[in-house]
Amino acid sequence: MKVAVIGSTHAGVFAAKQIKAEVPDAEVHVFEKNQTVSFLSCGIALWIGDHVSSTERMFYESPESLETQGIQMHMQTEVTQADLTDKRLKIKNLTNDEMREEQFDKIIITSGSKAVIPPIPGIDSDKIYMSKSWDDANRLKAQTEDVKRAIVIGAGYIGAELAEQLSLAGKQITLIDALDRVLAKNVSPKLSEIIARKYEEHGVTLAMNEKVVGFEDTADGIRVKTDRAEYEADIAILGIGFIPNTDLVADQLDTLPNGAIKTDKYMQTSLPDVYAAGDASAVFYNPTQAYDYIPLATNAVRQGMLIGRNISQPKVAYPGTQATSAVELYETAIGTTGLTSVANAEAKGISADAVTIEEDYRPDFMLSTERVVASLVWEKETRRIIGAEFLSAHDVTQAANVVSVAIENQMTIDQLALSDFFFQPNFSQPINYISSVAMAAVAKA
Known part of the structure; x- marks a missing residue:
């Protein structure tokens, strides 16, 4: 062969x-x-x-x-x-x-x-950088060590992480996206709001709901024109998909x-x-x-x-995907799986509902704990789970993997609410936050 x-x-x-x-x-x-x-x-x-x-x-x-x-x-x-x-x-x-x-x-x-490179005037400028290949990475790494200002275009995972890391390095950052919020395709509006505050606390200028319409080289950098404003920096980085x-x-x-x-x-x-x-x-x-x-x-x-x-004969079927993913921004962990909001579900033609809870990830008698924001999305007619998201200063991202398995096996909110999760004060509440959000979904449905 x-x-x-x-x-x-x-x-x-x-x-x-x-x-x-x-x-x-x-x-x-x-x-x-x-x-x-x-x-x-x-x-x-x-x-x-x-x-x-x-x-x-x-x-x-x-x-x-x-x-x-x-x-x-x-x-x-x-x-x-x-x-x-x-x-x-x-x-x-x-x-x-x-x-x-x-x-x-x-x-x-x-x-x-x-990488998506839209036909925008000035897009061929050598002051515009990509974040895709090994060559892109080397070029970007060499440049970002010395720049003081950067414009990141695209507020999905790639642009969000780049903007975060550059801001933590003391750079003046502007993050632009044509959608109305940070991580709009990845998380719910509530989580977007939490992360937006983190960016603002770190001096990042958020230019959401602005479409880039042109680039123009300047004497000491580049000017990015949107349909609402203009921004200047030493370089621009494309991360739009x-x-x-x-x-x-x-x-x-x-x-x-x-x-x-x-x-x-x-x-x-x-x-x-x-x-x-x-x-x-x-x-x-x-x-x-x-x-x-x-x-x-x-x-x-x-x-x-x-x-x-x-390769020799068909014998193992692809089980599909839930697009499960995670990101850490400003020491805040986010784990997601499937469709993370009702709006995203409806955009795919699914009549859905969602619920969000906030609670500490372990008992308050512990010397320390952290709040968890957990959301669950389900199909109304079947009660089938179709998405979830988790956010905390504690690492809660593995919860997204748990719900990913539930989605793959077409579990309902009722089944997840009664699933067996351990309790140990170092790690969890008597009712795990995954169970809690599923129970809240059952109560709402």
């Missing part, structure tokens, strides 16, 4: 490794146009804030380590054309421009995503409107012996029971592994 893997971030790496584990004599070729593999880009903001022990540890594999596992790595090599029906690829060596053509038995598309990097193959496969490749539950595309995973592909989103585009490393890892498990 001769297999081509196009791209070697998380999905490509785990697909290649799992294929070799399942079929040791498989001939696995990985084609990567960059010089690195497995870069943990979610650590860029932490690196900017000097919270990374070693940049080498931001990679869990290397081309050399994968070669020792029997995987043939073709670095600085780009697939320029793909005939997926015939499984034939045109391949370019970027170091010497040599071209060749090869045919394979199976093709794995793990080409990842690319990602789109699938599937231009090479999208016209040959079934895709979502944005180009994300559709697969069946065994990760096979609409063409036989062609698979897709990671940011290049769509995912089955359990809260809505429909396919969606949710670029997360956790999705990529699991999908890549499943390709390996199913």
Whole structure:
């Protein structure tokens, strides 16, 4: 079996490794146009804030380590054309421009995503930085050590973390987003309000509900124009999201409107012996029971592994995703899973309700404790849980994983309210806050 893997971030790496584990004599070729593999880009903001022990540890594999596992790595090599029906690829060596053509038995598309770069006047300025690749990270790290002012565009997780770390480093930060609040797509309005106050306490200027319409270089920096105001800084950083990097193959496969490749539950595309995973592909989103585009490393890892498990025959189905995630901002932990507000649910066509509670995470007789804000979202008709969020100065993020499992197994608020959680004063109340918020949901419903 001769297999081509196009791209070697998380999905490509785990697909290649799992294929070799399942079929040791498989001939696995990985084609990567960059010089690195497995870069943990979610650590860029932490690196900017000097919270990374070693940049080498931001990679869990290397081309050399994968070669020792029997995987043939073709670095600085780009697939320029793909005939997926015939499984034939045109391949370019970027170091010497040599071209060749090869045919394979199976093709794995793990080409990842690319940053959204809207066609805004001035967007090509060299004072605008991205936060996506290893090259982006190096360029940004080198620049941010000396700048005094920065404008971050995009108040999702990426922009939120960058703005936080730069403000903690003493920089003057402006955070801009076209939506009306921080983390608008990630958390409920209540949690957005809490985090917004944290930014303001740390001197960050929040420019929410403002759409960027232009960039203009100045003598000592850059001017960012929105539909409501203008802001100046030394640099601007784009963090407004990602789109699938599937231009090479999208016209040959079934895709979502944005180009994300559709697969069946065994990760096979609409063409036989062609698979897709990671940011290049769509995912089955359990809260809505429909396919969606949710670029997360956790999705990529699991999908890549499943390709390996199913490479010879379909046997292990993809269980879907809840898009469970977490972030820490100003020593405040936030964990989320699924649809975190009624508005987000209704935008997906689901009639939902929600409840929010606040309580200490452990008994007040302890010498210290912290407040927890916990929310649960459920489908009205079925009482099926479709989302949750947790916020505290205490690390409550694992609670999102608990509810994630509940969503995956289509549990109701009634079932979660009676689930068995331990009580021990060091760690929890007699009624755990997960149980508490589920009980509140039952009482409201």
